[in-house]
Amino acid sequence: xxxxxxxGLGVAYGRGPPALADITLAxxxxxRLAVLGESGSGKSTLAMAICGLLPPTAAVSGTVGFAxxxxxxxxxxVVFQDPNGSLNPVLSIGEQIAEVAVVHRGRSWRAxxxxxxxxxxxxxxxxxxxxxxxxxxxxxxxxxxxxxxxAALAADPVLxxxxxxxxxxxxxxxxxxxxxxDELVRERGLTLLFITHDIALxxxxxxxxxxxxxxxxxxxxxxxxxxxxxxxxYTAALLAARLDLDTRIGARLPEIGAxxxxxxxxx
Amino acid sequence: MAEALLEVSGLxxxxxxxxxxxxxxxxxxxxxxxxxxLALAGASGSGKSTLARCILRLxxxxxxxxxxxxxxLLGLAPAALRAIRPRVQMVFQDPAAAFNPRAxxxxxxxxxxxxxxxxxxxxxxxxxxxLLDMVRLPAALIDxxxxxxxxxxxxxxxxxRALATNPELVVLDEPVSALDVxxxxxxxxxxxxxxxxSGLAYLLIAHDLAVxxxxxxxxxxxxxxxxxxxxxxxxxxxxxxxxxxxxxLAAVPRLVVG
Ligand SMILES: Nc1ncnc2c1ncn2[C@@H]1O[C@H](COP(=O)(O)OP(=O)(O)OP(=O)(O)O)[C@@H](O)[C@H]1O
Ligand SMILES: Nc1ncnc2c1ncn2[C@@H]1O[C@H](COP(=O)(O)OP(=O)(O)OP(=O)(O)O)[C@@H](O)[C@H]1O
Ligand SMILES: [Mg+2]
Ligand SMILES: [Mg+2]
Numbered sequence: 001x002x003x004x005x006x007x008g009l010g011v012a013y014g015r016g017p018p019a020l021a022d023i024t025l026a027x028x029x030x031x032r033l034a035v036l037g038e039s040g041s042g043k044s045t046l047a048m049a050i051c052g053l054l055p056p057t058a059a060v061s062g063t064v065g066f067a068x069x070x071x072x073x074x075x076x077x078v079v080f081q082d083p084n085g086s087l088n089p090v091l092s093i094g095e096q097i098a099e100v101a102v103v104h105r106g107r108s109w110r111a112x113x114x115x116x117x118x119x120x121x122x123x124x125x126x127x128x129x130x131x132x133x134x135x136x137x138x139x140x141x142x143x144x145x146x147x148x149x150x151a152a153l154a155a156d157p158v159l160x161x162x163x164x165x166x167x168x169x170x171x172x173x174x175x176x177x178x179x180x181x182d183e184l185v186r187e188r189g190l191t192l193l194f195i196t197h198d199i200a201l202x203x204x205x206x207x208x209x210x211x212x213x214x215x216x217x218x219x220x221x222x223x224x225x226x227x228x229x230x231x232x233x234y235t236a237a238l239l240a241a242r243l244d245l246d247t248r249i250g251a252r253l254p255e256i257g258a259x260x261x262x263x264x265x266x267x
Numbered sequence: 268m269a270e271a272l273l274e275v276s277g278l279x280x281x282x283x284x285x286x287x288x289x290x291x292x293x294x295x296x297x298x299x300x301x302x303x304x305l306a307l308a309g310a311s312g313s314g315k316s317t318l319a320r321c322i323l324r325l326x327x328x329x330x331x332x333x334x335x336x337x338x339x340l341l342g343l344a345p346a347a348l349r350a351i352r353p354r355v356q357m358v359f360q361d362p363a364a365a366f367n368p369r370a371x372x373x374x375x376x377x378x379x380x381x382x383x384x385x386x387x388x389x390x391x392x393x394x395x396x397x398l399l400d401m402v403r404l405p406a407a408l409i410d411x412x413x414x415x416x417x418x419x420x421x422x423x424x425x426x427x428r429a430l431a432t433n434p435e436l437v438v439l440d441e442p443v444s445a446l447d448v449x450x451x452x453x454x455x456x457x458x459x460x461x462x463x464x465s466g467l468a469y470l471l472i473a474h475d476l477a478v479x480x481x482x483x484x485x486x487x488x489x490x491x492x493x494x495x496x497x498x499x500x501x502x503x504x505x506x507x508x509x510x511x512x513x514x515x516l517a518a519v520p521r522l523v524v525g
Contacts, residue, residue, distance in 0.1 A: 013415065016407065039419030039450045081418040081445070082363045126312075130285055138282070141360040141441070142311030142474075164418070167444045168360070170310045170474045171518035178520075197447050200520035228524040241448045243477040245504070245519055252459060253452035253481060265456055267463065 002026035003191055004050065004159070008062035011054065012044050019045045020215045023062070027208070029158075032185055032192040034206030034223065036199060036238065041212040043195045044081055047161050051078050051195065059190045068160060077152030079145075081163035083134035083194070086148035087136040093147050094132025095122075100154040112154075119150040122180055124173055142168040146177065153184070160184075162194040166201065178205050199242050203227055211235045233260035270337060271298040272468050273322070275434055278331035280317055291317040292328065293492035299436065302466040306479040306500070308515060309489030315472045316360055318489070319438045322470070323357050326346065335436065353432035354381045360440040360472070362425035368414035372399070372424055375413060379431040398427035403453050418445040426454060433465070440472045455482050476519055478505055488512045 009023040020042040027033050035043050048054045050064050051072060070076050080086045088096055097119065098112035106116070113132060120128035123146040136144055145168045153159060160181070166174040182205065184190040196202050203210055203223055210220040211234065218232040230236040240262045241254045251267030276296040280287035291314045295418040297521050299305045307315050320326040322333050333340045335355055340348065356379075359365040366375055376395035380386045388396060396406050402423035413459035415422055422445045424441060429437050438460075443451040459482060461467045479486055479500065486503050486513055506514045 038446075038447045039423075039445070040417045041447075044417060082361065084361060084364055124311075134284070138284075138314060140312045146311075164445065168311065168441065168474070170308070170515060171476065171520070172514050173311050174474075174520070175518040197445070197451070198520060199448070200522040203523045204520055224524050227522070238448055241452055242522075243448070243452070243481055244522070245477055245480060245516070247477065247481070249481050252456045254449075255453045255456065256449035267456075267459065 001065070003029040003031070003067050004193075005065050006046075006050065006062070007065070009046070009049060009064060010061040011042070011049055012059045013055075014057060018215055019058075020049070025210055025217065025220050027191060027193065029067075029191050030185060030189045031229050032194070032207045033203060034202035034209045035193065035195045036197070036202055036209060036211065036235075037155075037212030037218075038214070043212055044163050047078075047163050047193065047195060051076060053078070071104070073100065074155045075157055076159045077155065077157035079152045079160070079162040079165045080150050081167075083144040083148040083168070083259045084136070086151060087144060089136055091134050093139075093151075096099055097132075097147070097151045097154050100151055101156075102161055104155040116150065116154060119153060120147070123147075123150055124176055124267045126170070142170065142173065145169065146173075148199065149177070156188070157190070159193070164193070164195050164197070167197070174201070181205065199227065199238060200244070211238070236260070237262050270334065272301040272336055273297075273299040273470065274331045274334040275322060276320065277320075278321055278333065279329045280321055280326065281329060282312075290492050292321065292331075295489075295494055297470075297487055297493070297494065297497070299468050299470055300423070301435065301468050302462060303485070304437070304462065304471055304483040306483035306486040307470060307472045307489060308474065308476065308479055308486060309495075309511065310515075311474075313489040314492045315489055316440055319357065319440050319470065319472060322438060323355060325357070325431070352378065353385065355433050355436045355438070356429035356432060356434040357438045358422075358429045358440060358442045362421045363418075365425060366413040366421070369412055370414070371409070372411055372413065373409045375424060376428055376431055379428060383432055385432055387525050394431065395427075398431055399424075401430070401457055402427045403450055419447070419450065422446060423450070423454065430461070434467070436468045436470070438470045438472075441469070441474065443478060445472070451478070458482065474483040476504075476516060488515070 004027040006025050011020040012018040038161045097116035101107040101112040117128040206223045209223045209226045211218040213234045237256045237260045252265050254262050254264045257263040278295040280292040281290045321328040377391035487494045490511040496512045
């Protein structure tokens with residue numbers, strides 16, 4: 001059995017069309033899965049379903065299974081799309097990061113705080129020891145995102161589920177964090193599921209990629225295969241609408257229209 | 268040089284940390300002429316959001332000047348500031364924190380019209396629906412609570428809310444960071460359309476340098492509370508002078524397949 005297997009997963013929030021329908025995918029231990037897709041296509045819903053964190057109002061069908069039982073917070077670290085969702089505003093960030101290692105790994109507070117400072121240092125937070133006693137609102141958006149990532153990694157999880165973990169970071173810091181995650185995967189066998197809108201990032205950090213649209217899985221497979229020879233028109237359109245530093249820029253930017261055609265509106 | 272729509276100079280702001288003042292803004296100057304876009308890039312923690320908040324006086328700067336359409340905003344009395352508010356809007360970096368999570372989308376989009384008495388109650392819903400459509404959101408979302416939206420849907424509601432008052436300047440703090448490439452381009456196209464049609468000006472904070480290059484005319488790069496590079500997008504991207512800019516450009520992720 002795979003490390004993670006999702007079979008026929010469907011999720012509906014009350015009335016309205018389902019947020020996810022018939023999702024089947026598998027992930028091996030130590031693999032890195034990038035999830036790409038339209039805004040509102042169900043990426044965060046998939047991540048929350050895997051972590052068992054959907055709201056009680058969600059109706060779930062199908063199954064999410066792991067090869068071995070995993071405990072959320074200890075074996076599974078989660079970074080929410082909104083970093084404030086991961087952080088408690090009234091606790092110092094040191095308490096929040098260290099608590100994870102105290103509760104789940106039986107560390108002493110002193111040892112856990114020292115580890116928390118080391119993690120923050122690796123995440124590029126200046127003066128990490130002094131930072132431990134500050135509260136979340138005293139940090140910038142990108143600093144909070146890195147603090148949330150540190151808290152998710154503090155118990156040394158086997159699976160990290162990270163919802164757009166570098167969306168608030170400058171390119172230099174993003175590069176550093178990608179390097180850190182890559183190292184955890186290679187050296188400690190971390191399994192990684194991350195959501196991103198950055199296709200280049202998916203290509204750099206992912207082994208496998210899954211592409212969602214309208215609650216359905218358009219395609220999934222090895223990164224090189226899916227991004228080089230996309231099987232689905234939506235994936236091809238995503239690649240065609242992508243901007244990079246060499247894209248020729250006209251008066252307007254390309255959008256994905258009906259039938260996954262890429263169109264540039266008139267300016 | 269004629270005075271620009273937004274003129275910031277000598278802006279300073281420190282935060283107290285362990286009994287010591289640490290500068291988040293260390294003398295910042297910039298200008299945004301009407302109908303133009305100035306992008307602001309720079310390392311995480313370099314002071315971009317603090318600058319944005321100080322311009323709108325959501326954070327009180329320690330010193331400096333912020334002139335909008337010829338009026339000095341710093342030290343302006345609350346009533347006079349309220350009168351300017353609809354003309355200068357902001358999209359916050361963290362849209363979730365900017366909304367009451369229990370408020371419906373209809374309520375969030377009507378609020379600026381209600382608070383500024385810009386439209387009669389009977390028109391609010393139609394205006395809200397038009398705004399949703401502009402940011403590519405389905406009308407069905409109008410009665411949802413904001414905590415029942417996806418991250419990118421919430422980000423688009425924040426943009427729609429900022430546009431509700433037909434402002435002259437919008438300060439956008441990472442407005443498209445949670446959007447897929449197509450929706451992101453559609454929102455950027457909307458901003459370009461509005462600029463062309465009604466001469467809107469933008470101060471656009473963005474980490475994504477491809478976005479900066481695609482939509483801004485000028486760009487400023489911040490580092491440790493200062494602007495270390497400033498120029499047209501064409502100049503700065505072709506010949507970055509500051510080490511900070513060179514590093515940011517060198518670290519842009521590249522598509523690698525196979
Ligand atoms: N609590 C909720 N109640 C009702 N609908 C919800 C709820 N949470 C999400 N949805 C809806 O489910 C769909 C999928 O949302 P989800 O957050 O999974 O999208 P996403 O792919 O993560 O999008 P984004 O890239 O914008 O974050 C969206 O249409 C969203 O509006
Ligand atoms: N309320 C506060 N109290 C203390 N320090 C603060 C506060 N707000 C911001 N800071 C500090 O000021 C500096 C600038 O923060 P700011 O949010 O302006 O950065 P930013 O450039 O927007 O970063 P990001 O790209 O990560 O959003 C950071 O070092 C931050 O830790
Ligand atoms: Mg999401
Ligand atoms: Mg910021």
